[in-house]
Every structure is written in structure tokens, then in C-alpha cells.
Amino acid sequence: MLDRPRNHEPIPWRHSVISTPLYTAATVYTGGLALGVMEDLGATLPLGWMGLGSAAGVITASASRFVRAKGQNGWRRWYHTGFTAVWTSATYTWLNWTAHGSPWTFAAASIVAGAAATFTPLYAVDRWLRQDIIAAQWADEVSQVPRGVSGQWHQLLLDVGAQGVEVGRPRDTRSGYALPLLLTQTTFEGLLGLLPLLETRHGDLRTGALQLRRSPSGKASEAVLFVATRDVLSETAPLPEDVHPLSIREPLTLGLLESGEPLEILFRQNSIFIAGKKGSGKSVFLHVIIAAITRCTDAVIWMIDLAQGNTAKRWLRPWAEGWKDRHGDLIDRPILDWVATDHEEAVRLLNASLAVGDGRARRMKGGKIRPSAKVPALIVISDENPDLMAVNPGAVQTKTRSVKKGRKAAVDFVDTGQRGTGPNTGGGEINSQYDTVIGMKFREKAEGQFVFSGFYNQVDLSKLPGNGSMYILDEARLKEGGIGPERAKGHFVNDDDEDDDGKQLDDIEQLAVDRWAIRPDLDPESQRDADEYGYADRWSAERTAWLAEALGLETAAHVSATGDKTAGQPRTAATATSRPPALPDLDDYINRHKDWKPGQPQAVEQQPEQEEETDPALQEAIAAAVREAERIAEAAVPPQTRRHPRRDEVTQWVRDSGDDGITVAQVRERLQALYPGDTPPSDTAVQKWFAEHEHITKPKRGLYVWAEKEDS
Numbered sequence: 001m002l003d004r005p006r007n008h009e010p011i012p013w014r015h016s017v018i019s020t021p022l023y024t025a026a027t028v029y030t031g032g033l034a035l036g037v038m039e040d041l042g043a044t045l046p047l048g049w050m051g052l053g054s055a056a057g058v059i060t061a062s063a064s065r066f067v068r069a070k071g072q073n074g075w076r077r078w079y080h081t082g083f084t085a086v087w088t089s090a091t092y093t094w095l096n097w098t099a100h101g102s103p104w105t106f107a108a109a110s111i112v113a114g115a116a117a118t119f120t121p122l123y124a125v126d127r128w129l130r131q132d133i134i135a136a137q138w139a140d141e142v143s144q145v146p147r148g149v150s151g152q153w154h155q156l157l158l159d160v161g162a163q164g165v166e167v168g169r170p171r172d173t174r175s176g177y178a179l180p181l182l183l184t185q186t187t188f189e190g191l192l193g194l195l196p197l198l199e200t201r202h203g204d205l206r207t208g209a210l211q212l213r214r215s216p217s218g219k220a221s222e223a224v225l226f227v228a229t230r231d232v233l234s235e236t237a238p239l240p241e242d243v244h245p246l247s248i249r250e251p252l253t254l255g256l257l258e259s260g261e262p263l264e265i266l267f268r269q270n271s272i273f274i275a276g277k278k279g280s281g282k283s284v285f286l287h288v289i290i291a292a293i294t295r296c297t298d299a300v301i302w303m304i305d306l307a308q309g310n311t312a313k314r315w316l317r318p319w320a321e322g323w324k325d326r327h328g329d330l331i332d333r334p335i336l337d338w339v340a341t342d343h344e345e346a347v348r349l350l351n352a353s354l355a356v357g358d359g360r361a362r363r364m365k366g367g368k369i370r371p372s373a374k375v376p377a378l379i380v381i382s383d384e385n386p387d388l389m390a391v392n393p394g395a396v397q398t399k400t401r402s403v404k405k406g407r408k409a410a411v412d413f414v415d416t417g418q419r420g421t422g423p424n425t426g427g428g429e430i431n432s433q434y435d436t437v438i439g440m441k442f443r444e445k446a447e448g449q450f451v452f453s454g455f456y457n458q459v460d461l462s463k464l465p466g467n468g469s470m471y472i473l474d475e476a477r478l479k480e481g482g483i484g485p486e487r488a489k490g491h492f493v494n495d496d497d498e499d500d501d502g503k504q505l506d507d508i509e510q511l512a513v514d515r516w517a518i519r520p521d522l523d524p525e526s527q528r529d530a531d532e533y534g535y536a537d538r539w540s541a542e543r544t545a546w547l548a549e550a551l552g553l554e555t556a557a558h559v560s561a562t563g564d565k566t567a568g569q570p571r572t573a574a575t576a577t578s579r580p581p582a583l584p585d586l587d588d589y590i591n592r593h594k595d596w597k598p599g600q601p602q603a604v605e606q607q608p609e610q611e612e613e614t615d616p617a618l619q620e621a622i623a624a625a626v627r628e629a630e631r632i633a634e635a636a637v638p639p640q641t642r643r644h645p646r647r648d649e650v651t652q653w654v655r656d657s658g659d660d661g662i663t664v665a666q667v668r669e670r671l672q673a674l675y676p677g678d679t680p681p682s683d684t685a686v687q688k689w690f691a692e693h694e695h696i697t698k699p700k701r702g703l704y705v706w707a708e709k710e711d712s
Contacts, residue, residue, distance in 0.1 A: 021123050025116035028091050029109065032098035061088045069130075076129045083126050087119050153179055153225070160197045162186045174260025176209075176229035183221050188214065191223065206231060207463070208487060211259060226259050232489050233258060233469045239288060239491040243514045248299035248377045249370070252292040254285070255468075255490035263488045265474065267293065267379060267414070268371065269407050271433050274416040275451045276440025281467035282416050285440070285490045286311055286383060287508055289414060293379055294335055294515040298371040300522050302338040302349055304382040309341040311383050313550045314495070314508035318516065320551055325513050335516045338538050341546045343395070346388050350398040352530035353380050353411055356522075357402060359529035360409035368408040373520045377410040384416065393674045397649075401656055403433045439471045439485070440464065455484045468492060644681055646671060647689055654696055654706050661705040 065084040069077040094112065103109075150167045157165045164185025170177040183191065195210045205227070215222035237256050246252065251264035265272070276282045293299050294315075305312040317323075319334040340346040356378055360369055371377035380402075382388070388395045403413055415434075439451035442461040452459045452473055459471050464487075471485035494507040527535060537543065547553070653670070654662055664686045671680045681689075690696045690704045697707045 021116045021120045024087075025112050028094060029103070029112045032094055032103040032108070032112075035095060035098045036103040058085060058088045061085070072129070079129060080126060083122055086122075090115055090119075149177065150179065156198055156201050157191075159201055160194050162191055162194055165191065170227075173226065174230075174256075175232050175258065176227045176260070179225045179227065180215070181223045181225055183223060188212070188220065188223055205229075208258070211486070228258055228260070230260065231465075232256050232260055233465050233487060235489065237468075237489055237491050239291060239493040239511075243295060243518075245297045245518050246292070246295045247371075248293065248296040248379070252289075252296075253491075254288050254292060255488055258487040258489075263472065263490070265436060265472075267299070267412060268377060268410070269368070269412065270435045271403055271407075271412055272414045272436045272438065273434040274414070274438040274440070275418070275447075276416075276438075276461075276470075277418055277442050277447075279467065280440035280442070280464075281469070281490065282440060283311055283383070284468060284493060284495055285438075285470075286381065286414075286416060287314075287493050287495055287511075288491045290315060290336075290381070291493065291511050291515070294512075294519050296377075297373050297518060297520060299377045299379055300337045300519060301335075302340075302353065302378060302380045303336050304340045304346045304349060304380070304388065306341065306343075306346065306384045306388060309339065309546055309550060312336055312339045312341070313547055314497075315512045316547055317506075317509050317551055318512045320547055320553060323509075323513060325516065329517070331513065331516050333516070334539070335512045335519060337519075337522060338535070339547075343388060345543065346382075347395050347398065348533045349380070350395055350402060352533040352535055353378060353406065354398055354402045355529040355532060356526045357406035357409040357411040359526060360411075361405065363525065364409070369410040371410045375410070375523045375526075376520045377412065378406075378522070378526070380411070380413045382413070382415045393649075396674060397652075397656075435475045437473045437485075441467070441469065452485050458484045644685070644689075646675070646678075646681070650686065650689065651693060651696070654690070654693075654704055657706070659705065661699070661703040663702050663704070665702075 062081050062085040066077065066081040069080045149170045154167045164183065166182040168180035170179050192212050195212060199205045199207060199210055209228040211226040213224050213226065215224055248268050251266045253262045253264050255263040257263050274282055274285065290301065293301055303312050315336055316334050316339065318331045323331050325331060338349055340349045369375060402411065406412065437451060439448065439459065439461050441464040445460045445462045448459040448461045451461065452471065461471065464470065468490045470488050470490060472488050473485040494505065496505055498505055650667055653667065664683050667686055668680050695706055695708060696704050698704055
């Protein structure tokens with residue numbers, strides 16, 4: 001790993017007892033051939049002067065060796081001198097002989113080979129007698145710390161107490177340089193703890209500029225120190241303008257690591273959680289994620305956006321308003337396949353995702369699904385996830401099952417929240433399923449323990465510089481030798497809807513325009529699985545009223561009633577000043593625009609009139625009356641015969657647990673997490689429920705499993 005000789009010889013090519021005599025013999029023979037060529041070409045060689053020069057060379061080499069061996073015992077000193085005199089005499093004799101005769105004979109080559117074989121053991125003795133001198137020379141060379149970057153870090157490591165760390169030659173990286181290290185005394189963990197002190201000692205480095213990683217070789221004695229001289233986290237990394245198709249099976253680039261390397265995340269078989277306070281850059285990062293996934297030819301996005309659809313509506317606007325792309329083609333479908341902006345729709349979407357995963361699992365022959373354009377991956381993105389998980393038990397149950405069961409069926413999740421605690425994510429079961437965790441800026445360092453519980457001392461989310469900076473903990477990188485959360489900067493895309501002068505911006509919308517035709521449709525089988533939960537009419541006027549209101553569009557029901565002939569048409573100069581177009585129903589919109597050409601009139605099919613909606617206040621009054629009647633009826637039942645309201649739900653948990661089963665302690669823990677205001681049933685009560693149920697068995701102590709009874 002380090003660029004230095006592995007023995008004590010300071011001159012690199014003088015390493016081996018065998019190779020050195022062979023190298024010398026080859027050099028001498030080549031010199032003789034050169035003299036032979038000159039003679040064959042008719043050159044007159046000064047043989048007398050060559051003889052005198054040879055004698056002088058032998059005397060000079062012998063005297064020099066005698067002087068350099070001054071520190072050794074008398075007989076050793078004379079051996080070194082004699083050995084030098086003998087081999088230099090043999091060399092000069094050969095050269096003078098070739099000037100008289102011819103080196104182009106087998107006999108001449110045999111003489112040189114014989115001489116090499118003779119001098120090899122003599123050279124071995126010479127080296128053995130000089131081993132102390134060689135070791136001293138190497139020690140002196142090591143003590144003279146190499147100059148430059150390696151030398152500086154060698155001394156810094158010694159200064160902070162890192163003994164036995166050898167520094168190799170630096171190599172450039174995108175954010176600075178990397179130094180290979182050989183650890184002979186200080187351990188990897190010990191050196192890791194010295195990084196803050198090294199940054200301080202260096203003087204010119206910012207906090208967090210040093211990263212220590214294990215060597216790709218996997219050896220405990222080798223490591224790599226990354227030094228960042230460029231402050232990646234303080235820079236703005238604009239989202240690249242590339243729009244060429246990608247695959248969800250490959251990692252998608254979302255920014256830069258602090259080392260300057262690309263921040264890449266694999267979304268296939270990977271559940272992701274993103275935490276950060278308001279204003280930390282979560283929304284922008286979600287836009288970056290959507291921009292990457294919508295370039296995939298084998299992925300479909302469903303989105304839960306409980307912040308009034310603020311993230312999703314920008315991506316839907318080009319479709320809803322009838323924009324055209326750069327080729328002049330009408331954008332006739334939304335780039336996001338399903339969007340939920342309220343709890344009811346969100347639970348419906350989650351149930352559908354579970355149905356898709358179950359359906360695919362039934363149809364699989366084994367193994368896992370490989371996403372393709374025909375059977376694309378389903379990525380479920382949740383913005384403001386705590387708004388759903390903290391208050392909706394039905395969503396938590398469905399989400400837990402989906403996250404567990406969807407992995408092999410190409411159904412994966414990306415969730416965001418303002419904290420990393422259980423109520424924000426849906427509890428410990430969901431938390432344990434996240435493969436990649438991202439923490440963005442928080443006000444307090446203590447928040448790091450909720451996001452990266454096992455790396456609290458390595459992470460300070462309060463000191464992240466600027467929006468869009470983050471720590472990322474990726475299980476895949478941990479398996480490749482990572483040591484914990486890495487700092488990174490996400491790509492930036494402007495999500496402002498207007499500039500300082502009040503001019504409307506459409507940066508996000510343009511991303512949708514560039515990508516709308518890339519993404520595939522959900523496969524027909526999965527569509528049928530999801531139909532039970534309203535997939536077919538997900539873009540109906542009633543369920544997309546939020547989008548029509550947000551964009552100032554009229555609903556399809558209003559258009560049907562008024563007979564507006566401009567509904568659904570692309571906006572042109574002629575219609576720009578008229579009433580806004582209606583938000584189209586997806587299937588109807590595709591059919592109406594399928595054969596449309598610019599300049600042709602478009603007909604709008606009349607929709608059946610909608611039934612008049614009931615007064616919301618009246619609906620609420622009726623619901624309150626029903627709840628009160630249920631409460632009175634329940635109170636009338638004697639306590640000894642009253643059924644616990646959570647009993648059926650707990651029974652379902654046993655069924656959902658499959659072969660793994662569930663314990664009473666796990667039941668009570670989940671009840672406390674989902675219903676913090678309720679008094680959980682006692683252990684005895686839960687055990688009694690299980691004992692009385694015909695399908696629940698107890699294969700071993702404390703564990704309850706669902707078992708279907710065979711027909712008799």
C-alpha cells in the first residue's frame with residue numbers, strides 16, 4: 001500500500017541477493033556487445049587508454065569501499081574491499097577482452113554467466129556482513145521524514161501521539177487529497193479518536209475536514225485518511241441538467257459527499273428516512289429525489305404529501321394546466337402516478353401499496369422482482385410523515401406491513417419527518433426497517449441521538465453548514481468498510497414559486513416537463529390489485545379538488561355543468577385571458593387528446609351531474625350523535641362481558657406476524673406506542689385472548705403464532 005521498500009535496503013533496485021548479480025551481469029554483457037559493435041563497424045578502439053582506465057577504475061572502487069567500510073571489524077572491512085576489487089577487475093577484464101575479440105559467441109556469453117554464478121554467493125556474504133550498516137542507513141533515511149505533504153502528516157501524527165503510523169504518497173481527490181496509512185502500533189479506532197486534535201494541530205483545516213476510512217483491502221493494518229481542502233458542504237451544487245433515462249436498479253446521484261465523491265443512493269430494496277427541522281432543506285432534497293426517480297424507465301412514484309400537496313403540486317402543474325414539452329407534445333398524464341394529501345387518501349394509498357406487494361408476491365416464482373418497464377418498481381414517498389404516523393393507527397399498521405413485505409416485490413419507501421423519534425416514523429418496527437437514514441440540520445446536537453442512535457458522538461446535526469447539508473448512514477456503505485454517518489451536500493433546485501420581483505418561477509415544473517414521458521405505467525396486474533382501494537379513479541374531480549383549488553383551476557364537475565368548451569385544452573394566447581381550464585380526469589384526458597393536433601378543435605364529453613353534497617356541519621353532527629350512541633350502548637354492557645376495543649386489532653397482529661410470531665410484551669409495547677392515552681390490557685388479559693382464539697397457538701414459551709386449522 002505504501003510506496004517504500006519492504007526490507008532495509010535504501011536503494012530500491014538493490015533488494016535481492018539473486019537479482020542484483022544477474023542485473024549486473026546483464027549490464028556488463030550489454031556493454032561488451034556495444035564495444036563489439038563499434039569494432040565490427042571499423043572503429044579503432046584506444047586499447048592502451050582502456051587498459052589504464054580499467055586499472056584506475058579498479059583502484060578507485062576498492063579504495064572507496066575501504067573508506068566506506070571504516071566502521072566494521074578489520075577482516076570484514078578487508079573482505080568488502082577485496083570483493084569489490086575482484087568483481088570490478090572481472091568486469092573491466094571482460095570489457096577489454098571484447099575490444100580485442102568478439103562477444104558474439106556462446107563461449108563469451110558462458111563466461112559472463114559463469115562469473116555471475118560465482119559472484120552470487122560472494123555477494124550474499126558481502127550483504128550479510130553489511131546488514132548492520134544497511135539497517136543503520138534505512139533507519140537514518142526513515143528518521144529524515146519525507147518532505148512535502150506526507151512528511152507534514154507524519155510529523156502531525158507523531159505530535160498528537162499516534163505512534164507507528166507510516167504515511168504514503170498522497171493522491172488527489174475531488175475535495176482535496178487522500179493519504180494511505182500503514183498502522184503498526186496505533187489502532188484504527190485509536191486514530192479515529194485523534195482526528196479532532198489533528199485538525200486543530202494542522203491549523204488550516206476546518207472542523208470535520210478529516211475522514212478516516214478502512215482500506216479497501218480489508219486489512220486492519222491499513223487505512224486511508226481523506227483530507228478535505230475544499231468546503232463541499234458550504235458550496236451550492238446545482239442539480240445537473242441531464243435528462244437521459246436511468247434505471248432504479250442502479251444508484252442515483254443526489255449530490256456530493258464531503259470527500260467530493262458523488263452522493264449515490266440505491267432506491268431498490270432500500271427504505272429511506274430523512275429527518276430535519278423546518279428550513280433544513282428537506283423539501284428541496286425531496287424535489288431532487290423525485291427528479292432522479294422520474295428519470296427511471298422502471299419506477300413509478302406514489303406520494304403522500306400532507307403539507308397541502310405543496311411538494312407534489314409543482315410536479316403535477318404541467319399536466320393539470322395542459323402544457324407542452326420541448327417537442328410540442330401535449331403532456332397528457334401526471335408525472336406522479338398517485339398523490340394523497342389527506343389522511344383518508346393516504347391510508348387508501350398505503351393499503352393499495354400493500355395490495356400491490358402482496359399481489360406481486362403471489363405471482364413471483366421465487367427470489368425477488370427485477371424492476372423493468374413492464375413491471376416497474378413502486379416508490380412511495382411520504383412528506384410530513386409524522387402528520388400521518390402519529391395520529392392514525394390504521395396507517396401505522398398498513399405501513400409496517402408494507403415496509404416489511406414490499407422489499408422483494410419492488411415496493412420501497414422514502415419518508416421524511418422533523419424528528420427521528422418513534423411517533424414520527426410509526427414506531428420501532430418501522431424504524432428498524434430503514435436501510436438508509438439521512439439527518440439534516442437541527443438546532444440541538446441532542447437530536448442526533450434520535451436519528452443516529454448508535455453514532456451520537458460522531459454526529460452533530462446542529463453544526464451542519466447551510467441548508468441541504470446532511471449526514472447519511474447507508475447500510476451498503478457500512479458493509480463496504482464505512483465507519484458511520486458521512487457528511488454530504490444534496491443537489492440544489494430552486495423551489496421558490498416567485499422571485500424577488502414577484503415574477504412566477506417554474507423551475508420544478510420544467511423538470512416535470514423534461515421527464516414526464518420517461519416514467520412507465522404501473523403494470524396491469526398491480527393496477528388490478530390496487531383497484532380495490534380506488535386506484536382507477538385516483539384522478540377523479542372529487543379526489544383532486546385540492547389540486548384544482550391550488551392551481552386556480554375549475555373542477556370537471558363545474559365544467560360539465562357550465563358546458564365550458566375550453567376545458568382541458570392547452571393554454572394559448574387565445575385562451576390565456578379567459579377562464580382557467582378544468583383539471584382533467586386522467587383517462588378522459590388521454591382519450592380526448594390521443595389524436596389531437598395543434599389547431600384542431602376539441603370536444604368535451606358531458607359528465608353526469610354530481611349529486612349535491614351534504615352539508616359538512618350536518619355530517620359532523622350526525623357522526624357525533626352516532627359516537628355518543630355507541631358510547632352509551634357500550635356503557636350499558638356489564639364490565640365482565642364487555643369486549644376490549646383493541647382485542648380484534650391485537651388478534652390481527654398475531655396473524656400478520658406470520659411464522660415469526662409475537663409475544664405479549666411486544667403487544668403491550670405496540671399498544672402503548674399507538675395509543676399513548678389508553679391504559680393497556682394486562683398480560684393476563686392478552687394471554688386469555690390468545691388462549692380463547694381457535695387459530696392462535698403457543699409453540700414455545702411466551703410466543704404466539706397464527707395457525708390455520710385444516711378442513712376435516
